[in-house]
Amino acid sequence: MAAPPAQQRGPRRRPALGPVGWAGVVLLVILTGAAVLAPLISPYDPEETVADPFQPPSRSHLLGTNDVGQDILSELIHGARISLTIGFLAASIAISIGTAVGVAAGFLGGWVEIVLMRAVDLVLVIPFLPLMILLAAYLGPSYWNIIIVIGILVWARPARVIRSQVLSVKCLDYIEAALALGSRPARVMMRHVLPAVLPLSLAQFILAASNSILIEAALSFLGLGDPTAKSWGSVLYYAQARSAFLSGAWVWWVLPPGLLITAATLGFAFIGYSLEEVLNPKMRHGGGAC
Amino acid sequence: MWRFFAGRGAQYLLVIVLTVMLNFALPRMMPGSPLVFLAGEDVGFLSPEQRHQLYALYGLDQPQWRQFLTYAANLARGQLGYSFQRGRPIAHMIGERLPYTLLLVGTALILATLAGALLGALAAWRRGSALDLGSLGVVMLFESVPSFWLAMIFIAVFAAGLGWFPVFGAGTAGVALAGWPLLVDRARHIALPLATLTIITIPGIYLIMRYSMLAVLGELYIATARAKGVSERAVLRRHAVRNALLPVATVFMLNLGFIVSGATIVETVFSYPGIGRLLYEAVLNRDYPVIQGTFFIITVSVIAANILCDLLYPLIDPRVRQR
Numbered sequence: 001m002a003a004p005p006a007q008q009r010g011p012r013r014r015p016a017l018g019p020v021g022w023a024g025v026v027l028l029v030i031l032t033g034a035a036v037l038a039p040l041i042s043p044y045d046p047e048e049t050v051a052d053p054f055q056p057p058s059r060s061h062l063l064g065t066n067d068v069g070q071d072i073l074s075e076l077i078h079g080a081r082i083s084l085t086i087g088f089l090a091a092s093i094a095i096s097i098g099t100a101v102g103v104a105a106g107f108l109g110g111w112v113e114i115v116l117m118r119a120v121d122l123v124l125v126i127p128f129l130p131l132m133i134l135l136a137a138y139l140g141p142s143y144w145n146i147i148i149v150i151g152i153l154v155w156a157r158p159a160r161v162i163r164s165q166v167l168s169v170k171c172l173d174y175i176e177a178a179l180a181l182g183s184r185p186a187r188v189m190m191r192h193v194l195p196a197v198l199p200l201s202l203a204q205f206i207l208a209a210s211n212s213i214l215i216e217a218a219l220s221f222l223g224l225g226d227p228t229a230k231s232w233g234s235v236l237y238y239a240q241a242r243s244a245f246l247s248g249a250w251v252w253w254v255l256p257p258g259l260l261i262t263a264a265t266l267g268f269a270f271i272g273y274s275l276e277e278v279l280n281p282k283m284r285h286g287g288g289a290c
Numbered sequence: 291m292w293r294f295f296a297g298r299g300a301q302y303l304l305v306i307v308l309t310v311m312l313n314f315a316l317p318r319m320m321p322g323s324p325l326v327f328l329a330g331e332d333v334g335f336l337s338p339e340q341r342h343q344l345y346a347l348y349g350l351d352q353p354q355w356r357q358f359l360t361y362a363a364n365l366a367r368g369q370l371g372y373s374f375q376r377g378r379p380i381a382h383m384i385g386e387r388l389p390y391t392l393l394l395v396g397t398a399l400i401l402a403t404l405a406g407a408l409l410g411a412l413a414a415w416r417r418g419s420a421l422d423l424g425s426l427g428v429v430m431l432f433e434s435v436p437s438f439w440l441a442m443i444f445i446a447v448f449a450a451g452l453g454w455f456p457v458f459g460a461g462t463a464g465v466a467l468a469g470w471p472l473l474v475d476r477a478r479h480i481a482l483p484l485a486t487l488t489i490i491t492i493p494g495i496y497l498i499m500r501y502s503m504l505a506v507l508g509e510l511y512i513a514t515a516r517a518k519g520v521s522e523r524a525v526l527r528r529h530a531v532r533n534a535l536l537p538v539a540t541v542f543m544l545n546l547g548f549i550v551s552g553a554t555i556v557e558t559v560f561s562y563p564g565i566g567r568l569l570y571e572a573v574l575n576r577d578y579p580v581i582q583g584t585f586f587i588i589t590v591s592v593i594a595a596n597i598l599c600d601l602l603y604p605l606i607d608p609r610v611r612q613r
Contacts, residue, residue, distance in 0.1 A: 125547060
């Protein structure tokens with residue numbers, strides 16, 4: 001992980017991730033590994049009908065088969081690809097907007113800050129899921145629409161956290177020195193302020209990814225995801241549509257995808273919170289604005 | 291203080307104006323005729339004259355700004371248009387569903403706030419203890435569990451499996467109940483949706499209470515209270531918790547949007563006839579006016595709840611009154 005910005009007070013220290021953070025790393029390494037190796041390790045093609053529908057678990061199908069005779073285990077292994085990729089891409093969009101807004105608001109101040117932070121408050125007030133349902137219903141279900149919709153609705157919290165970091169970075173000696181020496185503010189912002197907040201951006205990125213995976217699952221579950229992509233949420237959509245939770249099939253059809261979503265979300269959240277605790281000036285004593 | 295309210299009021303007004311503008315723009319921005327989104331997909335079968343009549347009926351032949359003013363004026367009069375699936379006024383459909391959602395969300399909020407604040411305060415008070423770490427772990431798990439999945443598991447185990455609760459709905463259909471049996475029937479139907487929504491609402495409140503309590507416990511007035519011999523229990527109850535609760539009230543507002551979102555999902559899985567379920571049904575039927583009307587009412591309700599919190603806040607924090 002990257003080193004934290006040099007602090008004015010107290011000794012420098014590298015962030016220690018702690019046991020919780022490492023637990024998150026282990027969870028994510030396993031899930032990402034499964035996603036990358038999906039074609040090699042999954043027993044069947046998840047798009048092929050390979051057995052009778054609604055089979056309980058057996059030697060040849062460890063998690064049984066779904067309503068059209070596809071192997072559920074293979075669906076879940078391939079689903080890791082879709083769910084993690086969407087989480088990753090949506091979080092990238094969110095964090096790009098969030099970092100840009102946070103840095104601009106914190107560094108430039110004045111009316112730019114007022115306008116941008118009002119926009120942040122505005123996004124935070126709106127009930128996000130109904131808004132996403134509205135947008136998804138109009139834009140139609142597709143891979144990129146989901147990513148963009150999640151991305152443009154998750155940036156507000158990161159923007160807020162990054163702005164408060166910028167406010168405390170702004171009064172460090174080297175920033176003031178750069179300005180006093182006559183560097184243009186835009187250059188100081190790009191060369192000095194931005195690098196100083198990037199580690200915190202990373203923590204926020206990870207939390208946003210955790211959030212995005214959960215939201216993608218919810219949208220896919222409501223049938224608003226990409227109908228051609230098999231994510232964990234869409235496996236649950238079909239399980240719900242076929243009332244799997246009313247029969248014994250829920251043990252192998254409903255339980256595993258939900259556990260995977262929880263594991264991925266928890267993995268990202270563990271790392272994100274651990275990093276944030278190390279990096280966020282507000283969570284440490286002696287931090288804050290000058 | 292009045293400047294504060296004016297600023298907040300302007301912000302809320304802006305949210306509502308933007309919602310109205312989004313609702314107005316979406317059907318008109320989409321490729322193809324906006325009639326498809328306003329009057330239903332059947333318009334493809336109409337003759338050119340009929341289409342023209344519909345155009346005039348929806349005012350689509352007028353300039354955009356004029357259409358917008360008409361649209362806004364109708365909204366202000368409570369006219370949300372008609373469902374093209376059922377042909378009923380949308381305002382009536384929402385009116386039928388709203389009490390169910392208010393009951394579900396209101397009860398979940400009260401339960402989650404009590405549980406979250408109590409647990410958060412105790413965890414901070416006994417920082418580093420088994421209670422603190424254990425509750426923190428459980429809360430992080432609650433935060434990561436997909437709400438719809440939790441709902442499905444609850445149905446599978448407690449409704450379909452053990453048969454303790456009904457699987458769906460808000461009441462037993464086709465049976466005339468009154469008095470006590472009616473209440474029991476309603477309670478049995480709301481129990482599982484309520485449990486799901488409460489569980490996913492606890493983390494936000496717990497985390498902020500624990501954080502705020504840790505900050506308060508480091509304050510000098512707590513040390514003063516201890517030094518003058520106030521018992522630990524009284525320090526906790528009278529000095530710490532009361533002050534630590536203030537940020538919780540603020541987070542409460544920020545959480546409203548989240549809780550309403552959660553309610554949409556929970557109602558959908560349990561077929562609970564609230565406004566979130568109405569939104570979902572409208573999406574399934576591609577009933578665009580209902581989707582828009584529901585979204586509008588949900589946003590307005592969240593704003594109304596925010597305003598209520600803003601007005602009540604000075605009552606619990608006297609410092610705000612002097613600002």
